Amino acid sequence: MDRRVPKNEIRKIIEDLCGNQVNITNTLFIGGYANSNYLVKTDVEEDGFVIKLVEPLEFQSWLRFEKSSLSGEAYCYKLLREHGIPTLDVIKYSPPGEIINQEYLVTKYIPYIPFTSIPSNEDCGEKCYEVYGYYVKKMHQIQVKKFGFKRKDNWGEYSSWxxxxxxxxxxxxxxTREYSLYDKHFYCSVNEIIKQNKKALDKVITPCMVHWDLGYGNVLVNKKEKEFSFEAIIDMGRCIFGDPLWDLVDSSYKPQAFWKGYGSSSKGTLDGIIRSKIYSILDGIFDAYISLIRFDNKERYVRENDVVIASIKDILN
Known part of the structure:
Protein backbone atom coordinates (compact mmCIF):
# COMPACT_ATOMS: atom_id res chain seq x y z
CA MET A 1 0.00 0.00 0.00
CA ASP A 2 1.38 3.39 -1.01
CA ARG A 3 1.23 5.70 1.99
CA ARG A 4 2.96 8.65 0.34
CA VAL A 5 1.59 12.07 1.22
CA PRO A 6 1.06 14.42 -1.77
CA LYS A 7 3.92 16.87 -2.30
CA ASN A 8 1.59 19.85 -2.01
CA GLU A 9 0.78 18.76 1.57
CA ILE A 10 4.49 18.60 2.40
CA ARG A 11 4.91 22.06 0.91
CA LYS A 12 2.10 23.48 3.08
CA ILE A 13 3.92 22.22 6.17
CA ILE A 14 7.27 23.69 5.11
CA GLU A 15 5.75 27.02 4.03
CA ASP A 16 4.10 27.31 7.43
CA LEU A 17 7.58 27.06 8.99
CA CYS A 18 9.72 28.98 6.49
CA GLY A 19 7.41 31.18 4.40
CA ASN A 20 6.13 30.74 0.85
CA GLN A 21 9.47 31.74 -0.71
CA VAL A 22 11.25 28.65 0.66
CA ASN A 23 12.94 26.41 -1.89
CA ILE A 24 12.46 22.67 -1.26
CA THR A 25 15.47 20.94 -2.78
CA ASN A 26 14.61 17.32 -1.97
CA THR A 27 11.85 15.25 -0.33
CA LEU A 28 12.65 11.68 0.69
CA PHE A 29 10.16 9.18 2.09
CA ILE A 30 12.03 7.40 4.89
CA GLY A 31 9.37 4.92 5.92
CA GLY A 32 7.79 4.44 9.28
CA TYR A 33 5.77 1.78 11.08
CA ALA A 34 2.64 3.52 12.40
CA ASN A 35 3.51 6.85 10.81
CA SER A 36 4.86 8.22 7.55
CA ASN A 37 8.24 9.96 7.83
CA TYR A 38 9.82 12.38 5.35
CA LEU A 39 13.23 13.99 5.23
CA VAL A 40 12.81 17.38 3.58
CA LYS A 41 15.80 19.43 2.42
CA THR A 42 15.42 23.19 1.93
CA ASP A 43 17.58 26.25 1.39
CA VAL A 44 16.99 27.45 4.98
CA GLU A 45 18.00 24.43 7.09
CA GLU A 46 21.37 22.79 6.46
CA ASP A 47 20.58 19.24 7.65
CA GLY A 48 16.89 19.27 6.80
CA PHE A 49 13.56 18.69 8.52
CA VAL A 50 11.92 15.40 9.43
CA ILE A 51 8.13 15.44 9.10
CA LYS A 52 6.29 12.68 10.94
CA LEU A 53 2.63 12.28 9.99
CA VAL A 54 -0.01 10.11 11.62
CA GLU A 55 -0.91 7.33 9.23
CA PRO A 56 -4.73 7.37 8.93
CA LEU A 57 -4.99 3.98 7.24
CA GLU A 58 -5.63 0.64 8.93
CA PHE A 59 -6.74 2.18 12.24
CA GLN A 60 -8.86 -0.89 12.97
CA SER A 61 -5.85 -2.93 14.10
CA TRP A 62 -4.36 -0.15 16.24
CA LEU A 63 -4.58 0.12 19.99
CA ARG A 64 -5.85 3.47 21.24
CA PHE A 65 -2.47 4.74 22.43
CA GLU A 66 -1.07 4.32 18.90
CA LYS A 67 -3.73 6.55 17.31
CA SER A 68 -2.83 9.80 19.09
CA SER A 69 0.86 9.52 19.90
CA LEU A 70 2.39 12.66 18.36
CA SER A 71 1.19 15.13 20.99
CA GLY A 72 2.65 12.89 23.69
CA GLU A 73 5.84 12.43 21.70
CA ALA A 74 6.37 16.20 21.46
CA TYR A 75 5.76 16.51 25.22
CA CYS A 76 8.33 13.80 25.97
CA TYR A 77 11.01 15.41 23.78
CA LYS A 78 10.47 18.63 25.75
CA LEU A 79 10.93 16.78 29.05
CA LEU A 80 14.10 15.05 27.82
CA ARG A 81 15.64 18.36 26.74
CA GLU A 82 14.73 19.99 30.04
CA HIS A 83 16.66 17.24 31.83
CA GLY A 84 19.75 17.50 29.62
CA ILE A 85 19.16 14.29 27.65
CA PRO A 86 20.09 14.45 23.94
CA THR A 87 16.98 14.08 21.79
CA LEU A 88 15.20 15.57 18.79
CA ASP A 89 14.70 19.32 18.49
CA VAL A 90 10.96 19.82 17.94
CA ILE A 91 10.15 22.61 15.50
CA LYS A 92 6.38 22.21 15.56
CA TYR A 93 3.55 19.91 16.59
CA SER A 94 0.33 20.45 14.64
CA PRO A 95 -3.05 18.90 15.51
CA PRO A 96 -5.33 17.63 12.72
CA GLY A 97 -6.88 20.36 10.61
CA GLU A 98 -4.55 23.19 11.60
CA ILE A 99 -2.38 23.17 8.45
CA ILE A 100 -3.34 19.90 6.77
CA ASN A 101 -5.92 17.27 7.64
CA GLN A 102 -3.37 15.02 9.34
CA GLU A 103 -1.68 15.44 12.69
CA TYR A 104 2.09 15.89 12.32
CA LEU A 105 5.36 16.63 14.08
CA VAL A 106 8.38 18.44 12.61
CA THR A 107 11.89 18.00 14.02
CA LYS A 108 15.39 18.88 12.90
CA TYR A 109 17.20 16.06 11.15
CA ILE A 110 20.21 14.61 12.99
CA PRO A 111 22.91 12.92 10.86
CA TYR A 112 23.68 9.48 12.31
CA ILE A 113 25.03 5.99 11.79
CA PRO A 114 23.42 2.73 13.05
CA PHE A 115 24.12 2.07 16.72
CA THR A 116 24.86 -1.56 15.84
CA SER A 117 27.92 -0.41 13.86
CA ILE A 118 29.66 0.51 17.13
CA PRO A 119 32.16 -2.14 18.31
CA SER A 120 31.08 -2.62 21.94
CA ASN A 121 34.29 -4.48 22.78
CA GLU A 122 36.57 -1.57 21.89
CA ASP A 123 37.33 1.46 24.09
CA CYS A 124 35.58 3.94 21.79
CA GLY A 125 32.49 1.74 21.60
CA GLU A 126 32.39 0.96 25.32
CA LYS A 127 32.35 4.66 26.13
CA CYS A 128 29.36 5.25 23.84
CA TYR A 129 27.43 2.34 25.37
CA GLU A 130 28.26 3.69 28.83
CA VAL A 131 26.92 7.12 27.88
CA TYR A 132 23.83 5.42 26.48
CA GLY A 133 23.23 3.70 29.83
CA TYR A 134 23.79 6.98 31.68
CA TYR A 135 21.15 8.81 29.64
CA VAL A 136 18.63 5.96 29.91
CA LYS A 137 19.04 6.17 33.69
CA LYS A 138 18.50 9.94 33.56
CA MET A 139 15.38 9.37 31.48
CA HIS A 140 14.08 6.87 34.04
CA GLN A 141 14.55 9.51 36.76
CA ILE A 142 12.10 11.93 35.11
CA GLN A 143 8.89 11.88 37.15
CA VAL A 144 5.33 13.09 36.65
CA LYS A 145 2.17 12.94 38.79
CA LYS A 146 0.13 10.31 36.92
CA PHE A 147 0.82 6.83 35.56
CA GLY A 148 0.25 5.92 31.94
CA PHE A 149 0.28 7.92 28.72
CA LYS A 150 0.58 11.64 28.10
CA ARG A 151 -1.93 12.79 25.51
CA LYS A 152 -3.41 16.20 24.75
CA ASP A 153 -6.85 15.20 26.10
CA ASN A 154 -5.39 13.65 29.30
CA TRP A 155 -6.56 10.23 28.09
CA GLY A 156 -4.67 7.25 29.48
CA GLU A 157 -3.66 8.66 32.89
CA TYR A 158 -4.11 6.58 36.05
CA SER A 159 -3.64 7.05 39.79
CA SER A 160 -1.83 3.72 40.27
CA TRP A 161 0.52 1.58 38.23
CA THR A 176 -6.63 -9.90 20.05
CA ARG A 177 -10.17 -11.20 20.67
CA GLU A 178 -11.35 -9.29 17.61
CA TYR A 179 -9.14 -11.59 15.54
CA SER A 180 -9.76 -14.76 17.64
CA LEU A 181 -6.06 -15.26 18.34
CA TYR A 182 -6.40 -17.09 21.67
CA ASP A 183 -8.81 -19.31 23.57
CA LYS A 184 -10.72 -18.55 26.77
CA HIS A 185 -8.16 -20.34 28.94
CA PHE A 186 -5.38 -18.09 27.65
CA TYR A 187 -7.28 -14.90 28.49
CA CYS A 188 -8.18 -16.19 31.95
CA SER A 189 -4.55 -17.08 32.62
CA VAL A 190 -3.21 -13.64 31.69
CA ASN A 191 -5.85 -11.84 33.78
CA GLU A 192 -5.17 -14.16 36.70
CA ILE A 193 -1.45 -13.38 36.54
CA ILE A 194 -2.14 -9.63 36.78
CA LYS A 195 -4.57 -10.03 39.71
CA GLN A 196 -2.32 -12.45 41.62
CA ASN A 197 0.61 -10.05 41.43
CA LYS A 198 -1.12 -6.79 42.38
CA LYS A 199 1.18 -6.48 45.40
CA ALA A 200 4.29 -6.54 43.20
CA LEU A 201 2.81 -4.02 40.75
CA ASP A 202 1.74 -1.74 43.60
CA LYS A 203 5.38 -1.48 44.67
CA VAL A 204 5.76 0.98 41.78
CA ILE A 205 4.68 4.20 43.48
CA THR A 206 6.39 6.85 41.31
CA PRO A 207 5.48 7.42 37.63
CA CYS A 208 8.86 7.55 35.85
CA MET A 209 9.49 8.06 32.15
CA VAL A 210 9.64 4.75 30.26
CA HIS A 211 10.55 4.78 26.57
CA TRP A 212 8.68 1.49 25.94
CA ASP A 213 10.46 0.85 22.63
CA LEU A 214 14.13 1.18 23.54
CA GLY A 215 15.76 -0.79 20.74
CA TYR A 216 18.98 0.33 19.10
CA GLY A 217 17.00 1.65 16.14
CA ASN A 218 15.69 4.42 18.40
CA VAL A 219 19.11 5.57 19.55
CA LEU A 220 21.17 7.82 17.27
CA VAL A 221 24.97 7.90 17.28
CA ASN A 222 27.56 9.36 14.95
CA LYS A 223 31.25 9.03 14.21
CA LYS A 224 33.66 11.92 13.93
CA GLU A 225 37.10 10.79 12.86
CA LYS A 226 37.76 7.81 15.16
CA GLU A 227 35.40 8.82 17.96
CA PHE A 228 31.79 7.74 18.37
CA SER A 229 29.33 10.22 19.83
CA PHE A 230 25.92 9.69 21.38
CA GLU A 231 23.46 11.94 19.54
CA ALA A 232 19.87 11.32 20.65
CA ILE A 233 17.14 9.10 22.06
CA ILE A 234 14.26 9.25 19.58
CA ASP A 235 10.80 7.84 18.72
CA MET A 236 9.05 8.61 22.02
CA GLY A 237 5.56 7.96 20.63
CA ARG A 238 5.01 4.88 22.83
CA CYS A 239 6.40 6.55 25.96
CA ILE A 240 4.58 5.81 29.22
CA PHE A 241 5.13 6.87 32.81
CA GLY A 242 5.49 4.03 35.25
CA ASP A 243 8.02 1.29 35.99
CA PRO A 244 11.51 1.72 34.40
CA LEU A 245 11.94 -2.06 34.55
CA TRP A 246 9.75 -2.33 31.46
CA ASP A 247 12.59 -0.80 29.42
CA LEU A 248 15.04 -3.32 30.87
CA VAL A 249 13.10 -6.56 30.34
CA ASP A 250 15.12 -7.60 27.29
CA SER A 251 18.60 -6.74 28.54
CA SER A 252 20.44 -9.58 26.79
CA TYR A 253 21.65 -7.28 23.99
CA LYS A 254 23.00 -4.60 26.36
CA PRO A 255 26.75 -4.99 26.96
CA GLN A 256 28.40 -4.52 30.35
CA ALA A 257 29.35 -0.97 29.45
CA PHE A 258 25.65 -0.04 29.33
CA TRP A 259 25.16 -1.21 32.91
CA LYS A 260 28.25 0.67 34.00
CA GLY A 261 26.58 3.86 32.83
CA TYR A 262 23.10 2.90 34.03
CA GLY A 263 23.98 1.69 37.52
CA SER A 264 21.64 -0.38 39.66
CA SER A 265 17.97 -1.25 39.16
CA SER A 266 15.32 -3.28 41.00
CA LYS A 267 15.45 -5.95 38.28
CA GLY A 268 17.03 -8.53 40.60
CA THR A 269 14.54 -8.20 43.48
CA LEU A 270 11.73 -10.75 43.86
CA ASP A 271 9.04 -8.19 43.01
CA GLY A 272 11.19 -6.90 40.16
CA ILE A 273 11.53 -10.39 38.71
CA ILE A 274 7.75 -10.91 38.87
CA ARG A 275 7.02 -7.55 37.22
CA SER A 276 9.62 -8.21 34.51
CA LYS A 277 7.92 -11.52 33.68
CA ILE A 278 4.54 -9.77 33.43
CA TYR A 279 5.96 -7.10 31.11
CA SER A 280 7.62 -9.78 29.00
CA ILE A 281 4.27 -11.57 28.58
CA LEU A 282 2.47 -8.37 27.56
CA ASP A 283 5.25 -7.43 25.14
CA GLY A 284 5.11 -10.90 23.65
CA ILE A 285 1.33 -10.73 23.12
CA PHE A 286 1.66 -7.33 21.44
CA ASP A 287 4.54 -8.49 19.22
CA ALA A 288 2.71 -11.69 18.26
CA TYR A 289 -0.42 -9.69 17.47
CA ILE A 290 1.26 -7.15 15.18
CA SER A 291 3.38 -9.88 13.54
CA LEU A 292 0.30 -11.75 12.38
CA ILE A 293 -2.36 -9.07 11.91
CA ARG A 294 -0.28 -6.21 10.53
CA PHE A 295 2.64 -7.92 8.85
CA ASP A 296 1.18 -11.36 8.06
CA ASN A 297 4.36 -12.90 9.46
CA LYS A 298 3.12 -16.28 10.66
CA GLU A 299 6.59 -17.56 11.50
CA ARG A 300 7.31 -14.66 13.87
CA TYR A 301 3.81 -14.95 15.33
CA VAL A 302 4.39 -18.59 16.23
CA ARG A 303 7.83 -17.81 17.66
CA GLU A 304 6.55 -14.95 19.83
CA ASN A 305 3.52 -16.95 20.88
CA ASP A 306 5.60 -19.92 22.00
CA VAL A 307 7.62 -17.64 24.26
CA VAL A 308 4.45 -16.11 25.71
CA ILE A 309 2.91 -19.52 26.48
CA ALA A 310 6.12 -20.68 28.15
CA SER A 311 6.30 -17.48 30.23
CA ILE A 312 2.67 -17.86 31.36
CA LYS A 313 3.30 -21.44 32.49
CA ASP A 314 6.46 -20.34 34.30
CA ILE A 315 4.85 -17.55 36.29
CA LEU A 316 1.72 -19.58 37.16
CA ASN A 317 3.87 -22.44 38.43
Missing amino acids: YDFVCAYTKELLNK
Whole structure:
Protein backbone atom coordinates (compact mmCIF):
# COMPACT_ATOMS: atom_id res chain seq x y z
CA MET A 1 0.00 0.00 0.00
CA ASP A 2 1.38 3.39 -1.01
CA ARG A 3 1.23 5.70 1.99
CA ARG A 4 2.96 8.65 0.34
CA VAL A 5 1.59 12.07 1.22
CA PRO A 6 1.06 14.42 -1.77
CA LYS A 7 3.92 16.87 -2.30
CA ASN A 8 1.59 19.85 -2.01
CA GLU A 9 0.78 18.76 1.57
CA ILE A 10 4.49 18.60 2.40
CA ARG A 11 4.91 22.06 0.91
CA LYS A 12 2.10 23.48 3.08
CA ILE A 13 3.92 22.22 6.17
CA ILE A 14 7.27 23.69 5.11
CA GLU A 15 5.75 27.02 4.03
CA ASP A 16 4.10 27.31 7.43
CA LEU A 17 7.58 27.06 8.99
CA CYS A 18 9.72 28.98 6.49
CA GLY A 19 7.41 31.18 4.40
CA ASN A 20 6.13 30.74 0.85
CA GLN A 21 9.47 31.74 -0.71
CA VAL A 22 11.25 28.65 0.66
CA ASN A 23 12.94 26.41 -1.89
CA ILE A 24 12.46 22.67 -1.26
CA THR A 25 15.47 20.94 -2.78
CA ASN A 26 14.61 17.32 -1.97
CA THR A 27 11.85 15.25 -0.33
CA LEU A 28 12.65 11.68 0.69
CA PHE A 29 10.16 9.18 2.09
CA ILE A 30 12.03 7.40 4.89
CA GLY A 31 9.37 4.92 5.92
CA GLY A 32 7.79 4.44 9.28
CA TYR A 33 5.77 1.78 11.08
CA ALA A 34 2.64 3.52 12.40
CA ASN A 35 3.51 6.85 10.81
CA SER A 36 4.86 8.22 7.55
CA ASN A 37 8.24 9.96 7.83
CA TYR A 38 9.82 12.38 5.35
CA LEU A 39 13.23 13.99 5.23
CA VAL A 40 12.81 17.38 3.58
CA LYS A 41 15.80 19.43 2.42
CA THR A 42 15.42 23.19 1.93
CA ASP A 43 17.58 26.25 1.39
CA VAL A 44 16.99 27.45 4.98
CA GLU A 45 18.00 24.43 7.09
CA GLU A 46 21.37 22.79 6.46
CA ASP A 47 20.58 19.24 7.65
CA GLY A 48 16.89 19.27 6.80
CA PHE A 49 13.56 18.69 8.52
CA VAL A 50 11.92 15.40 9.43
CA ILE A 51 8.13 15.44 9.10
CA LYS A 52 6.29 12.68 10.94
CA LEU A 53 2.63 12.28 9.99
CA VAL A 54 -0.01 10.11 11.62
CA GLU A 55 -0.91 7.33 9.23
CA PRO A 56 -4.73 7.37 8.93
CA LEU A 57 -4.99 3.98 7.24
CA GLU A 58 -5.63 0.64 8.93
CA PHE A 59 -6.74 2.18 12.24
CA GLN A 60 -8.86 -0.89 12.97
CA SER A 61 -5.85 -2.93 14.10
CA TRP A 62 -4.36 -0.15 16.24
CA LEU A 63 -4.58 0.12 19.99
CA ARG A 64 -5.85 3.47 21.24
CA PHE A 65 -2.47 4.74 22.43
CA GLU A 66 -1.07 4.32 18.90
CA LYS A 67 -3.73 6.55 17.31
CA SER A 68 -2.83 9.80 19.09
CA SER A 69 0.86 9.52 19.90
CA LEU A 70 2.39 12.66 18.36
CA SER A 71 1.19 15.13 20.99
CA GLY A 72 2.65 12.89 23.69
CA GLU A 73 5.84 12.43 21.70
CA ALA A 74 6.37 16.20 21.46
CA TYR A 75 5.76 16.51 25.22
CA CYS A 76 8.33 13.80 25.97
CA TYR A 77 11.01 15.41 23.78
CA LYS A 78 10.47 18.63 25.75
CA LEU A 79 10.93 16.78 29.05
CA LEU A 80 14.10 15.05 27.82
CA ARG A 81 15.64 18.36 26.74
CA GLU A 82 14.73 19.99 30.04
CA HIS A 83 16.66 17.24 31.83
CA GLY A 84 19.75 17.50 29.62
CA ILE A 85 19.16 14.29 27.65
CA PRO A 86 20.09 14.45 23.94
CA THR A 87 16.98 14.08 21.79
CA LEU A 88 15.20 15.57 18.79
CA ASP A 89 14.70 19.32 18.49
CA VAL A 90 10.96 19.82 17.94
CA ILE A 91 10.15 22.61 15.50
CA LYS A 92 6.38 22.21 15.56
CA TYR A 93 3.55 19.91 16.59
CA SER A 94 0.33 20.45 14.64
CA PRO A 95 -3.05 18.90 15.51
CA PRO A 96 -5.33 17.63 12.72
CA GLY A 97 -6.88 20.36 10.61
CA GLU A 98 -4.55 23.19 11.60
CA ILE A 99 -2.38 23.17 8.45
CA ILE A 100 -3.34 19.90 6.77
CA ASN A 101 -5.92 17.27 7.64
CA GLN A 102 -3.37 15.02 9.34
CA GLU A 103 -1.68 15.44 12.69
CA TYR A 104 2.09 15.89 12.32
CA LEU A 105 5.36 16.63 14.08
CA VAL A 106 8.38 18.44 12.61
CA THR A 107 11.89 18.00 14.02
CA LYS A 108 15.39 18.88 12.90
CA TYR A 109 17.20 16.06 11.15
CA ILE A 110 20.21 14.61 12.99
CA PRO A 111 22.91 12.92 10.86
CA TYR A 112 23.68 9.48 12.31
CA ILE A 113 25.03 5.99 11.79
CA PRO A 114 23.42 2.73 13.05
CA PHE A 115 24.12 2.07 16.72
CA THR A 116 24.86 -1.56 15.84
CA SER A 117 27.92 -0.41 13.86
CA ILE A 118 29.66 0.51 17.13
CA PRO A 119 32.16 -2.14 18.31
CA SER A 120 31.08 -2.62 21.94
CA ASN A 121 34.29 -4.48 22.78
CA GLU A 122 36.57 -1.57 21.89
CA ASP A 123 37.33 1.46 24.09
CA CYS A 124 35.58 3.94 21.79
CA GLY A 125 32.49 1.74 21.60
CA GLU A 126 32.39 0.96 25.32
CA LYS A 127 32.35 4.66 26.13
CA CYS A 128 29.36 5.25 23.84
CA TYR A 129 27.43 2.34 25.37
CA GLU A 130 28.26 3.69 28.83
CA VAL A 131 26.92 7.12 27.88
CA TYR A 132 23.83 5.42 26.48
CA GLY A 133 23.23 3.70 29.83
CA TYR A 134 23.79 6.98 31.68
CA TYR A 135 21.15 8.81 29.64
CA VAL A 136 18.63 5.96 29.91
CA LYS A 137 19.04 6.17 33.69
CA LYS A 138 18.50 9.94 33.56
CA MET A 139 15.38 9.37 31.48
CA HIS A 140 14.08 6.87 34.04
CA GLN A 141 14.55 9.51 36.76
CA ILE A 142 12.10 11.93 35.11
CA GLN A 143 8.89 11.88 37.15
CA VAL A 144 5.33 13.09 36.65
CA LYS A 145 2.17 12.94 38.79
CA LYS A 146 0.13 10.31 36.92
CA PHE A 147 0.82 6.83 35.56
CA GLY A 148 0.25 5.92 31.94
CA PHE A 149 0.28 7.92 28.72
CA LYS A 150 0.58 11.64 28.10
CA ARG A 151 -1.93 12.79 25.51
CA LYS A 152 -3.41 16.20 24.75
CA ASP A 153 -6.85 15.20 26.10
CA ASN A 154 -5.39 13.65 29.30
CA TRP A 155 -6.56 10.23 28.09
CA GLY A 156 -4.67 7.25 29.48
CA GLU A 157 -3.66 8.66 32.89
CA TYR A 158 -4.11 6.58 36.05
CA SER A 159 -3.64 7.05 39.79
CA SER A 160 -1.83 3.72 40.27
CA TRP A 161 0.52 1.58 38.23
CA TYR A 162 -1.64 -1.48 38.82
CA ASP A 163 -4.65 0.35 37.35
CA PHE A 164 -2.67 1.26 34.24
CA VAL A 165 -1.36 -2.29 33.72
CA CYS A 166 -4.92 -3.64 34.12
CA ALA A 167 -6.31 -1.12 31.61
CA TYR A 168 -3.56 -1.78 29.06
CA THR A 169 -3.91 -5.55 29.46
CA LYS A 170 -7.68 -5.34 28.97
CA GLU A 171 -7.35 -3.32 25.76
CA LEU A 172 -4.58 -5.54 24.39
CA LEU A 173 -6.53 -8.74 25.07
CA ASN A 174 -9.76 -7.28 23.68
CA LYS A 175 -7.94 -6.34 20.48
CA THR A 176 -6.63 -9.90 20.05
CA ARG A 177 -10.17 -11.20 20.67
CA GLU A 178 -11.35 -9.29 17.61
CA TYR A 179 -9.14 -11.59 15.54
CA SER A 180 -9.76 -14.76 17.64
CA LEU A 181 -6.06 -15.26 18.34
CA TYR A 182 -6.40 -17.09 21.67
CA ASP A 183 -8.81 -19.31 23.57
CA LYS A 184 -10.72 -18.55 26.77
CA HIS A 185 -8.16 -20.34 28.94
CA PHE A 186 -5.38 -18.09 27.65
CA TYR A 187 -7.28 -14.90 28.49
CA CYS A 188 -8.18 -16.19 31.95
CA SER A 189 -4.55 -17.08 32.62
CA VAL A 190 -3.21 -13.64 31.69
CA ASN A 191 -5.85 -11.84 33.78
CA GLU A 192 -5.17 -14.16 36.70
CA ILE A 193 -1.45 -13.38 36.54
CA ILE A 194 -2.14 -9.63 36.78
CA LYS A 195 -4.57 -10.03 39.71
CA GLN A 196 -2.32 -12.45 41.62
CA ASN A 197 0.61 -10.05 41.43
CA LYS A 198 -1.12 -6.79 42.38
CA LYS A 199 1.18 -6.48 45.40
CA ALA A 200 4.29 -6.54 43.20
CA LEU A 201 2.81 -4.02 40.75
CA ASP A 202 1.74 -1.74 43.60
CA LYS A 203 5.38 -1.48 44.67
CA VAL A 204 5.76 0.98 41.78
CA ILE A 205 4.68 4.20 43.48
CA THR A 206 6.39 6.85 41.31
CA PRO A 207 5.48 7.42 37.63
CA CYS A 208 8.86 7.55 35.85
CA MET A 209 9.49 8.06 32.15
CA VAL A 210 9.64 4.75 30.26
CA HIS A 211 10.55 4.78 26.57
CA TRP A 212 8.68 1.49 25.94
CA ASP A 213 10.46 0.85 22.63
CA LEU A 214 14.13 1.18 23.54
CA GLY A 215 15.76 -0.79 20.74
CA TYR A 216 18.98 0.33 19.10
CA GLY A 217 17.00 1.65 16.14
CA ASN A 218 15.69 4.42 18.40
CA VAL A 219 19.11 5.57 19.55
CA LEU A 220 21.17 7.82 17.27
CA VAL A 221 24.97 7.90 17.28
CA ASN A 222 27.56 9.36 14.95
CA LYS A 223 31.25 9.03 14.21
CA LYS A 224 33.66 11.92 13.93
CA GLU A 225 37.10 10.79 12.86
CA LYS A 226 37.76 7.81 15.16
CA GLU A 227 35.40 8.82 17.96
CA PHE A 228 31.79 7.74 18.37
CA SER A 229 29.33 10.22 19.83
CA PHE A 230 25.92 9.69 21.38
CA GLU A 231 23.46 11.94 19.54
CA ALA A 232 19.87 11.32 20.65
CA ILE A 233 17.14 9.10 22.06
CA ILE A 234 14.26 9.25 19.58
CA ASP A 235 10.80 7.84 18.72
CA MET A 236 9.05 8.61 22.02
CA GLY A 237 5.56 7.96 20.63
CA ARG A 238 5.01 4.88 22.83
CA CYS A 239 6.40 6.55 25.96
CA ILE A 240 4.58 5.81 29.22
CA PHE A 241 5.13 6.87 32.81
CA GLY A 242 5.49 4.03 35.25
CA ASP A 243 8.02 1.29 35.99
CA PRO A 244 11.51 1.72 34.40
CA LEU A 245 11.94 -2.06 34.55
CA TRP A 246 9.75 -2.33 31.46
CA ASP A 247 12.59 -0.80 29.42
CA LEU A 248 15.04 -3.32 30.87
CA VAL A 249 13.10 -6.56 30.34
CA ASP A 250 15.12 -7.60 27.29
CA SER A 251 18.60 -6.74 28.54
CA SER A 252 20.44 -9.58 26.79
CA TYR A 253 21.65 -7.28 23.99
CA LYS A 254 23.00 -4.60 26.36
CA PRO A 255 26.75 -4.99 26.96
CA GLN A 256 28.40 -4.52 30.35
CA ALA A 257 29.35 -0.97 29.45
CA PHE A 258 25.65 -0.04 29.33
CA TRP A 259 25.16 -1.21 32.91
CA LYS A 260 28.25 0.67 34.00
CA GLY A 261 26.58 3.86 32.83
CA TYR A 262 23.10 2.90 34.03
CA GLY A 263 23.98 1.69 37.52
CA SER A 264 21.64 -0.38 39.66
CA SER A 265 17.97 -1.25 39.16
CA SER A 266 15.32 -3.28 41.00
CA LYS A 267 15.45 -5.95 38.28
CA GLY A 268 17.03 -8.53 40.60
CA THR A 269 14.54 -8.20 43.48
CA LEU A 270 11.73 -10.75 43.86
CA ASP A 271 9.04 -8.19 43.01
CA GLY A 272 11.19 -6.90 40.16
CA ILE A 273 11.53 -10.39 38.71
CA ILE A 274 7.75 -10.91 38.87
CA ARG A 275 7.02 -7.55 37.22
CA SER A 276 9.62 -8.21 34.51
CA LYS A 277 7.92 -11.52 33.68
CA ILE A 278 4.54 -9.77 33.43
CA TYR A 279 5.96 -7.10 31.11
CA SER A 280 7.62 -9.78 29.00
CA ILE A 281 4.27 -11.57 28.58
CA LEU A 282 2.47 -8.37 27.56
CA ASP A 283 5.25 -7.43 25.14
CA GLY A 284 5.11 -10.90 23.65
CA ILE A 285 1.33 -10.73 23.12
CA PHE A 286 1.66 -7.33 21.44
CA ASP A 287 4.54 -8.49 19.22
CA ALA A 288 2.71 -11.69 18.26
CA TYR A 289 -0.42 -9.69 17.47
CA ILE A 290 1.26 -7.15 15.18
CA SER A 291 3.38 -9.88 13.54
CA LEU A 292 0.30 -11.75 12.38
CA ILE A 293 -2.36 -9.07 11.91
CA ARG A 294 -0.28 -6.21 10.53
CA PHE A 295 2.64 -7.92 8.85
CA ASP A 296 1.18 -11.36 8.06
CA ASN A 297 4.36 -12.90 9.46
CA LYS A 298 3.12 -16.28 10.66
CA GLU A 299 6.59 -17.56 11.50
CA ARG A 300 7.31 -14.66 13.87
CA TYR A 301 3.81 -14.95 15.33
CA VAL A 302 4.39 -18.59 16.23
CA ARG A 303 7.83 -17.81 17.66
CA GLU A 304 6.55 -14.95 19.83
CA ASN A 305 3.52 -16.95 20.88
CA ASP A 306 5.60 -19.92 22.00
CA VAL A 307 7.62 -17.64 24.26
CA VAL A 308 4.45 -16.11 25.71
CA ILE A 309 2.91 -19.52 26.48
CA ALA A 310 6.12 -20.68 28.15
CA SER A 311 6.30 -17.48 30.23
CA ILE A 312 2.67 -17.86 31.36
CA LYS A 313 3.30 -21.44 32.49
CA ASP A 314 6.46 -20.34 34.30
CA ILE A 315 4.85 -17.55 36.29
CA LEU A 316 1.72 -19.58 37.16
CA ASN A 317 3.87 -22.44 38.43
